[in-house]
Amino acid sequence: MVFESHIGVVAFPFGTHAAPLLDVVQRIAASAPGTLFSFFNTADSNRKLFNTCANIRIHEVWDGTPRDQVFTGSHFEALGLFLKACPHNLEKAIGEAEEDTGLTICSLISDAFLWFSCDLAEKRGVPWVALWTSASCSLSAHMYTHEILQALESGVAERDEHDKIQPLIPGLEMATFRDLPPEVFLDKNPSPLAVTINKAVEKLPRSHAVILNSFEEIDPIIAKDLKSKFRHFLNIGPSILPSPIADDKSGCLSWLGKQTRPKSVVYISFSTVATPPEKELVALAEALEACQFPFLWSLKEQARESLPDGFLERTTSFGKIVSWAPQLQVLAHDSVGVFVSHCGWNSIIESISSGVPMICRPFFGDQKLNSRMIQDSWKIGLRIEGGVFSKSGAMEALNRIMTGDEGKIIRENVNVLKEKATTAVEPQGSSSKNFQKLLQIICI
Template sequence: MYAIHNIALSMFNQNAEERDQTLELIPGLQGIKINDLPNEVLMDNQESPLAHMVYNMALNLQRATAVVINSFEEIDPAITTDLKSKFKKFLNVSSSPLISTSKKSTSTDENDECLSWLDKQDSASVVYISFGTVTSPPLDEMVALAEALEAIKVPFLWSLRDHARKLLPDGFMDRASKSHGKFVAWAPQVLVLAHSAIGVFVTHCGWNSILESISHGVPMLCRPYFGDQKLNSWKVQDGWRIGLKIEGGVFTKNGTINAIQHILSSDKGKTIRENVQELRAKASDAVTPNGSSTRNFEELFQVITKS
């Protein structure tokens, strides 16, 4: 979870008004609002499982021989520098850019169904939608998202489990499938994000999805739900400037239309796409033979073999 170890070093007990204040005390997260932090690390929510995990992490991290995270140093140099000063060894070992994107080596019916449909779409034109395996938007947001996709008629690929399909407006799936939409129960996400047709990833901002999107240069439209997802979405929009948070924090028809069009066709969207390509290049460099993630992995190997 992105930077959760750093937040674990200082929890906050704030009322609603104070939570709108910005924080400057966390290196690499200057300007973040208290309200953008995970609810589970605030002092008034100590009973949640994540709160207990973070608290115990704060107590024990400095005893660790090495702290290893799924990231790469260049994504946030200030955070890396700060945490290297706090722990015996702080190692970023993400290998996300190395994940195979070969159609042949991973060919399945699901893969072929998604990829053959994407092959027919224009470059950087498709909205890919996936909220992971744990959460789905509530009914009103599912309706708003569907209405937005139907209104703007952009091609979309939606990874949507069967139980969530019942939340869509009557007839929407049939109408969209005949014109500009594709629904699948499961999508090979790495292969999808690697496809040239993908223009934006609508995501819950889980950390694996963030890394996969960066590694393939895809801008994001963020609708976080819990845990580190709020913090991740703040970094996407305000830290790295490689995507947008959905307006007001929830899907509305107009807000979703504006955000998708913004990323796909506006001047600001062009800047977002350029920014994510720059970060993609840094992620790729990190796993070269002399890259930071490669060196960190080799150091981790030495730690393990000597223990």
């Protein structure tokens, strides 16, 4: 096939960042069959993705680890090596893609964390579009880093759970300084990721557009404020990442189908890079056993060794533990009544789209701020008491959502948000209009 134009796409190959970017590109590619999209990502990250679009070509870039050696370092060491290899590894890969196709790149789309994409685009004189893979609330927090640090340095506020950051940041009236992503406090957290995010925030106003897998109606005040800070601030979601399963090998869906009451199952799943410590796993398991709610728990094999002795045998009549669950299909099942989660943005948007309330146990990054929004701004779930699982705290949260009047209100709230999300992606919805604007910006 002969392509008319060529768009470069640069992924951040850590956590769950690459998949949402590929999803956006697949949506764009479907609207532009005459355009070739070159997706640049590390080999390890590419292996976890799948692509069915004929006009998307997957390219591998060097991840910075020693060549011809098996890397045995930590996640954060791998991140540091990748960032050290950038942007030279990307420039090399882009040059090779242009030479192979005979087409120069006319637009560059990247993960917002890859701030040097701004320089690559400006050097080539092409538009740069940045995908922020988290919620608008976290982007807003980072955009106000200077004001936050100034307030703390001047003594106007303290970094604790009592001082709220309003009126510093519009739309975050319920959040406290302790809820903020730790990367905001660069002086306290000079990690490679923190440095990367802060550099990205400096570059983002130079982008042609910042896009999010979200919808304006979830945070209209934040959306209005961020529109004043960028040339284009475009919520183009929610777009739900497909979960490609040929069959129900884990048995999750067949097990859910055997449940006799709707909204009765507790679904538990944390991120691929975070698992609660042993003490918390024990506490959560004891709470599940005491409450006797049917539960489906996606838990790594290794972590199961931390469960109480005999727990699996004692709960086999009402519980199921699997190594992996088709999360989108699980959340969409009528039997599921609550989602116990780490509060990553992909999981939140899936939960909202399925109308499922949440119980929040955040770990790092934007997750604590997300959990604050879930409980106190959107009112679609509860934060676990004290921020960590205890038997009593987990039991209280489960009972409040699954059996109490408060749970009914929370369920109504999440269904209202679900309706707003559905409306946003209808042909004349806000996200659909923003998507059309995105196509114009990248010259499609």
